Amino acid sequence: MEGFPLVSMAVRLLVGVTCVLQAALLVGAPIPSPVATLRMRPRRRAAAGAGVNPITGSDRAVDLLLPLGALGGLLLSLAAAVWPAWGFYLLPPHVRLPGGLAAASGVCLVLGNAVVVAAVATLRRETTFDSRGQSRKLVTGGIFAWLQHPIISGLGLIYLGLFLACPSPLVLGGLVCFGSHQKRRTAQEEVLLTAHFGRPYRQYRARVGRFWPRWPAWPRV
Numbered sequence: 001m002e003g004f005p006l007v008s009m010a011v012r013l014l015v016g017v018t019c020v021l022q023a024a025l026l027v028g029a030p031i032p033s034p035v036a037t038l039r040m041r042p043r044r045r046a047a048a049g050a051g052v053n054p055i056t057g058s059d060r061a062v063d064l065l066l067p068l069g070a071l072g073g074l075l076l077s078l079a080a081a082v083w084p085a086w087g088f089y090l091l092p093p094h095v096r097l098p099g100g101l102a103a104a105s106g107v108c109l110v111l112g113n114a115v116v117v118a119a120v121a122t123l124r125r126e127t128t129f130d131s132r133g134q135s136r137k138l139v140t141g142g143i144f145a146w147l148q149h150p151i152i153s154g155l156g157l158i159y160l161g162l163f164l165a166c167p168s169p170l171v172l173g174g175l176v177c178f179g180s181h182q183k184r185r186t187a188q189e190e191v192l193l194t195a196h197f198g199r200p201y202r203q204y205r206a207r208v209g210r211f212w213p214r215w216p217a218w219p220r221v
Contacts, residue, residue: 008102011165014109015081018158021113029120031151032133035188066181070159073174077162080171090168097167105164112157118143119150138197140204146213148204149189152182153211186210 080087091097122142127135143150159178163171193201208214 011102011105011109012081012084014106015078015162015165018109018113018161019078022116022158025116025120029124031120031123032129033185033189034133034135034192035185062184066177066184069177070174070181073171073177074159074162076168076174077166077171080166080168081162087166087168090166090170092169101164101167105161108157108161108164112154112159112161115143115147115150115154115157117154119147119154134192134196138193138200138204140208145208148208148210149182149186152186156182156211 076086076090080090119142122144123135123139126139126141127137129135147153156179159175163175190205
């Protein structure tokens with residue numbers, strides 16, 4: 001098992017810092033979401049009652065299973081960070097991993113945290129939110145000039161970093177669940193933003209990348 005990334009104390013330290021930082025942001029500077037489960041439930045019921053986009057049993061199952069799968073993979077990777085021996089049990093037997101995964105994991109964790117912090121700071125500085133979690137202003141400055149959903153992008157980088165720190169098939173499954181769940185959520189959020197902001201939001205979507213920068217179209221300063 002030589003080269004297993006979690007042997008690196010630096011990676012373990014970065015994982016710990018990531019947990020503390022993200023928890024602090026969640027508690028100290030929360031960003032409400034217009035597509036949070038509790039907020040979306042009445043709207044989805046109303047739409048189903050009107051015969052528009054009805055909720056099916058498979059929709060309910062996916063909305064439940066994807067977040068659970070993402071959370072399960074996350075918890076496994078965090079457990080492996082706290083108790084590195086767990087990582088060996090999560091990996092296929094006799095696997096040998098390159099030591100470069102530790103460096104790649106560190107880069108993803110640092111970059112992901114930076115993107116999330118920049119996004120939260122921009123939102124807290126430039127807008128407020130109504131009782132439904134909807135931004136009162138279309139934010140297009142700061143990191144939002146590069147990414148439509150920078151918080152999701154940053155969290156995705158963090159999850160990727162955790163997977164590289166513990167590249168288990170189970171953690172990979174959690175990462176896939178995370179990506180699928182967030183893609184569904186952002187699609188719903190984009191519908192709400194289009195209805196709320198109209199043409200300016202459609203123009204913004206046309207020029208700015210969704211989860212990563214749209215090359216070579218650089219944002220105007």
